[in-house]
Amino acid sequence: MRAYLPDCDLRVAATLDDALALLAAEPGVWTPIAGGTDLMVVHNAGRLKATRFLDLSRLAELRGIAEEGDCLAFGALTSFTEVREHPAVHRHFPNLVKSARVTGALAIQNRGTLGGNIVNASPAADTPPSLLAYGAELELVSPRGRRRVAYDHFHLGYKQMDLAPDELVARILVPKPQGHSFHYFRKVGTRQAQAIAKVCLAAHARVQDGVLAELRIGLGSVAPVPARARHAEATLLGQPVAALPVAAARAALLDDMSPIDDIRASAHYRSVVTQNVLSHMLRELATA
Amino acid sequence: MIGASSHRKEGRAKVTGAALYTDDKFMPGALHGVTIRSQVPRGILKAIRFGEGIPWDEFTIVTAADIPGKNLVASVVHDQPFLVGIGEEITHMEQPVVLLAHADRHLAEKARRAVSLEVEELPAILDIQSSLELQQVIYGPNNLLKEIRIQKGDPATVWATAAHVIEGEYRTGAQEQMYLETNAMVAQVEEKEGQTWVTVWGSLQCPYYVHNALKQLFDLPGDRVRVVAMEMGGAFGGKEDYPSVNGGHAALLAWKSGLPVKLIYDREEDLACTTKRHPSRTLLKTAFDADGQLLAIEVDFAIDGGAYATMSPVVLSRGALHAAGVYCAPHVKVHARAVATNTPPPGAFRGFGAPQSLFAIERHMDICARKLGLDPVELRRKNFLRMGGTMATGQVIREDLDLGGIMDRALAEIGYHDKRAAYAITNQEDDPIKRGVGFSVFMHGCGFTGSGESYLASVAGVEGLADGTVSILAASTEMGQGKNTVFSQIVAEALKVPFDLVDVAQVDTDHVPNSGPTVASRSTMMVGRILEDAAIGFKQALVQQGFLKEPYTAEEFRAGVQRAVETLGSVKCYGQYHKPANITWNDATYQGDAYPTYSWACYAADVAVDLDIFEVKVEDFVTVQEVGRVVNPRLAAGQIEGGVAQGIGWGLWEEVTTKQGRMINNQMTNYIIPTSADLPRIRVTFLENAHPAGPGGAKGIGELPMDGPGPALVNALEAALGPLRLDEVPMTPERLLARWEEVSHG
Amino acid sequence: MADHITLRMKVNGEDRSVEVHPFARLLDVLREDLRLTGTKEGCGEGECGACTVLVDGRVVNSCLVPAAQVQGSEIVTVEGLAKGDELSPLQAAFVAHNGAQCGFCTPGMLVAATDLLNRCPNPTEDAVREGLAGNLCRCTGYSKILDAVHTAASGGEGK
Structure with missing residues (x-):
């Protein structure tokens, strides 16, 4: 443990209002902590600049999974285990179940939260591609009130978010797919568990009259942020499922990515494999 | 007793959490130590600066200038300083320079970051090729830590006339042992009766290595130094030589502070600075006649030894002695070099050089088979060593060796021929999953190389206790391999008493003799044999002195021992290694019996490659091995399964990524070892062929399973994907993609 | 900077109370303050699982849990698995x-x-x-x- 504990402070928020008041009173000073599965790793290694932490884990206001109109609303503190176990999530969002299931292993899934996975803003996080594919929306809360932001506009750059210092992610709202639709999730991470994604692709599509009527693709680990594959989507939308322009979509996908070389994989590997996974997804879509 | 799957002696303590590992030892007033390391690969240390904001007067600070004895770690070659002094040369990125200790471990961590080093940088060399090319001379006259030549006949005489000459180049990467318990030491130095007494408790494989290192470090006689092995959370060679370094560091801090000191590495430090498997590069040239009979093997074997010799001379030796594999050729030449680089020194790791050279020869044989248009099974069969055949060193195979039988058994178990035929068809289908089966045939020399066992002259003994039970006295350590249990079985068998009447004494150099290091697959075979002799001597002494009458029951034995202890005070009997008469070895010429015997094996792998993502799934893994008599089948199977798991990791996933010679993926998140979701059930078959050198006919097994998986997996990959340049491990997804693209599959 | 807190937990069925920094790792509280050394540190990054304990019936990596988050919780460590001398x-x-x-x-x-x-x-x-x-x-x-x-x-x- 390399952090210098005496320099650190941890405040436990009893209510959401208390938490927001503290964040507003000293903007940028307090780092929220929930499951701790990302933050504690960096803290233990002595590489965390932050020293003051605001514990949100007891805020009932940020918990729970509930139906809300056409959406399923996830409290930001919803754990991966809760995502895995909730019947409504299984029914509507199989990709979310899959992405929660491959996030670390059980001990991580019991503690890590959906909100934390979002605001940690790692491009390699496992649930964001699924949230992008499902067109999720975030509800942010501050003493100034609540506002909503489309998730695919939330990440602005590496670790940069549309999130003010006094704001917290309160809920994640995911619209329930209507009718029969196609869900695809694949994470590539060398080993089968306890892996960090080198490539991740989630897709959600709806086919109408043999034509691809709706498609969203979320990508992980191939850009500074979890990213929509808008170029590839545009190439494919409106095309007949029986004759999808796979080569064109693969080419367009290159414009959706800006992968880098790092200790986990090469940029080239990420690029080729993301294209291959897209092809795999399209094969499955064509035979679905 | 021998042959029974007795339960692990320390099993209960391990499942209840009662077993005490080094970090579990709390001593009143103990300080926490940290190590300041160089952050350049090569340079001259000019100054050490202690930054602001730290109460330095509360700290114990040790630099090279404080060292009371010799500032060199006792090892094969005494070349590595414990700490680099001002004006001295830094030779790698993780070289220890300053030691700090404080009662508050958080403050010690903070202080670690407040020390900076002023260093005049020098150009560094970081890989085998740059070292061989003498881009910089960093060690001795020619950067060679060790050079070995082995020759039988003369390959030069056949190159021109042979029907086929096939050359290849192979590489293997560094590998981290990744024992679950990091390197850890606790030390105490007491001044009593005007003398200095040094005690170190630690996670260590070789108590007498550390003992020697401490004697030299403090310039003390042996009886003033005590080394105690705590429960050990895995080692795999990673705690063979390194504990001499961190044991010395902990002791220096304890000596200077006068207080107990704990020096526990965290995972990042352990991964960055402790030893790894040596990276290797092997050039192979083989000649065959028109029928595929081997005429000559020439091997140029080079390993990266890092900045200091550590175990490199002996790792190189074992690698060189396994370089021709299990084949008999009239002409063999091996040229082996361990080269110095400005990298943290590698050291011992299960297999100890053999996995590297065996990967090369076993890959090469498959490639030769393809080039000769022969089945890899039949090419091997034609060329196997057999009884009466000679190895590169001239060692004659004296046992009834049937490698063909071992191979056929493994191939039958995995369904090799049927699968080859089936996959040839299914791999044509338009499916990204391609399948292949491959195998390797190999051996592992048991015990120390060459005259090592004679130099060691190991001693071990048994002691009768007041309660009538028997305690085993040996410095061999338990690292999970099952030494406590296997030794107890061997002694119980020799004494003809129940297993429960025998246990193992704590490994403490004040109490147990030097039975040699716990390495080289030698404990069961070598130390076990000495214990067998000691136990028989013990029993005979009791009988001769009238404490025991044969035959006896367990109760009679117990009563006899009790009486003997009451009467004599102490009842111990020791045994010592005796070189078997028929073994000869010449260290100068590398001729003779390199090892008293070998364990032999064939491993076969069935793999599926997903060409979308270039990941490899191991669907089935079969191991068949001839290891002499198996003392404890369940523990032995555990050794094979665990070794294969490490071998699969080395073959497919485990890559040490470096920058300026330092590991930069030094976290468990980024250095990929297999989880329970990544491995098949590894299948284990033992063929028992009792060997006279070992107790009850046992041979060594600990390292064998590390040797076979790498080549078996890569041979299977070639079977699945066709002739790619599959010349290296780990064959990671990234590397496999690159190789695939080389042949422009598009 | 932070005052220590009085951390109250039920550990292996026993009520325990200990003064700790609120951001101390549960792993260190168990090992150092309560001397329950059966729980191990293998990596400090939630990867190896050697520090796994049950918190309120769920497995967690105790190296990633700040003490203040287990205030009032029930903890089970390896030492709590056997019933007296009888192994589970x-x-x-x-x-x-x-x-x-x-x-x-x-x-x-x-x-x-x-x-x-x-x-x-x-x-x-x-x-x-x-x-x-x-x-x-x-x-x-x-x-x-x-x-x-x-x-x-x-x-x-x-x-």
Whole structure:
């Protein structure tokens, strides 16, 4: 443990209002902590600049999974285990179940939260591609009130978010797919568990009259942020499922990515494999 | 007793959490130590600066200038300083320079970051090729830590006339042992009766290595130094030589502070600075006649030894002695070099050089088979060593060796021929999953190389206790391999008493003799044999002195021992290694019996490659091995399964990524070892062929399973994907993609 | 900077109270303050699972849990698995099957396996592999651990 504990402070928020008041009173000073599965790793290694932490884990206001109109609303503190176990999530969002299931292993899934996975803003996080594919929306809360932001506009750059210092992610709202639709999730991470994604692709599509009527693709680990594959989507939308322009979509996908070389994989590997996974997804879509 | 799957002696303590590992030892007033390391690969240390904001007067600070004895770690070659002094040369990125200790471990961590080093940088060399090319001379006259030549006949005489000459180049990467318990030491130095007494408790494989290192470090006689092995959370060679370094560091801090000191590495430090498997590069040239009979093997074997010799001379030796594999050729030449680089020194790791050279020869044989248009099974069969055949060193195979039988058994178990035929068809289908089966045939020399066992002259003994039970006295350590249990079985068998009447004494150099290091697959075979002799001597002494009458029951034995202890005070009997008469070895010429015997094996792998993502799934893994008599089948199977798991990791996933010679993926998140979701059930078959050198006919097994998986997996990959340049491990997804693209599959 | 807190927990069925920094790791509280050293640190980054304990019935990596977050919680460590001298069926099966080699992953592995069998008394092999995937073992290749879990699940029978 390399952090210098005496320099650190941890405040436990009893209510959401208390938490927001503290964040507003000293903007940028307090780092929220929930499951701790990302933050504690960096803290233990002595590489965390932050020293003051605001514990949100007891805020009932940020918990729970509930139906809300056409959406399923996830409290930001919803754990991966809760995502895995909730019947409504299984029914509507199989990709979310899959992405929660491959996030670390059980001990991580019991503690890590959906909100934390979002605001940690790692491009390699496992649930964001699924949230992008499902067109999720975030509800942010501050003493100034609540506002909503489309998730695919939330990440602005590496670790940069549309999130003010006094704001917290309160809920994640995911619209329930209507009718029969196609869900695809694949994470590539060398080993089968306890892996960090080198490539991740989630897709959600709806086919109408043999034509691809709706498609969203979320990508992980191939850009500074979890990213929509808008170029590839545009190439494919409106095309007949029986004759999808796979080569064109693969080419367009290159414009959706800006992968880098790092200790986990090469940029080239990420690029080729993301294209291959897209092809795999399209094969499955064509035979679905 | 021998042959029974007795339960692990320390099993209960391990499942209840009662077993005490080094970090579990709390001593009143103990300080926490940290190590300041160089952050350049090569340079001259000019100054050490202690930054602001730290109460330095509360700290114990040790630099090279404080060292009371010799500032060199006792090892094969005494070349590595414990700490680099001002004006001295830094030779790698993780070289220890300053030691700090404080009662508050958080403050010690903070202080670690407040020390900076002023260093005049020098150009560094970081890989085998740059070292061989003498881009910089960093060690001795020619950067060679060790050079070995082995020759039988003369390959030069056949190159021109042979029907086929096939050359290849192979590489293997560094590998981290990744024992679950990091390197850890606790030390105490007491001044009593005007003398200095040094005690170190630690996670260590070789108590007498550390003992020697401490004697030299403090310039003390042996009886003033005590080394105690705590429960050990895995080692795999990673705690063979390194504990001499961190044991010395902990002791220096304890000596200077006068207080107990704990020096526990965290995972990042352990991964960055402790030893790894040596990276290797092997050039192979083989000649065959028109029928595929081997005429000559020439091997140029080079390993990266890092900045200091550590175990490199002996790792190189074992690698060189396994370089021709299990084949008999009239002409063999091996040229082996361990080269110095400005990298943290590698050291011992299960297999100890053999996995590297065996990967090369076993890959090469498959490639030769393809080039000769022969089945890899039949090419091997034609060329196997057999009884009466000679190895590169001239060692004659004296046992009834049937490698063909071992191979056929493994191939039958995995369904090799049927699968080859089936996959040839299914791999044509338009499916990204391609399948292949491959195998390797190999051996592992048991015990120390060459005259090592004679130099060691190991001693071990048994002691009768007041309660009538028997305690085993040996410095061999338990690292999970099952030494406590296997030794107890061997002694119980020799004494003809129940297993429960025998246990193992704590490994403490004040109490147990030097039975040699716990390495080289030698404990069961070598130390076990000495214990067998000691136990028989013990029993005979009791009988001769009238404490025991044969035959006896367990109760009679117990009563006899009790009486003997009451009467004599102490009842111990020791045994010592005796070189078997028929073994000869010449260290100068590398001729003779390199090892008293070998364990032999064939491993076969069935793999599926997903060409979308270039990941490899191991669907089935079969191991068949001839290891002499198996003392404890369940523990032995555990050794094979665990070794294969490490071998699969080395073959497919485990890559040490470096920058300026330092590991930069030094976290468990980024250095990929297999989880329970990544491995098949590894299948284990033992063929028992009792060997006279070992107790009850046992041979060594600990390292064998590390040797076979790498080549078996890569041979299977070639079977699945066709002739790619599959010349290296780990064959990671990234590397496999690159190789695939080389042949422009598009 | 922060005042210490009085951390009250039920550990292995016993009420414990200890003065700690609110951001101290649960792992360190258990090992250093309560001297329950069965729980191990293998990586400090939630990767190896050697520090696995149960918090309110769920497995967690205790190296990633700040003390203040377990105020009032129930903790079970490896020391809490046996009933007095009587090993739990899982512990007994680990001994019988050589599921522990070096033993360093064993405490966390046993806690994770206990949790797995609590939730799923008769798991398939794949379920065991997934359930224990957060607990790295470098010694066994996992086969003997799987044998032990299956044996405990089937009430002491099995291979």
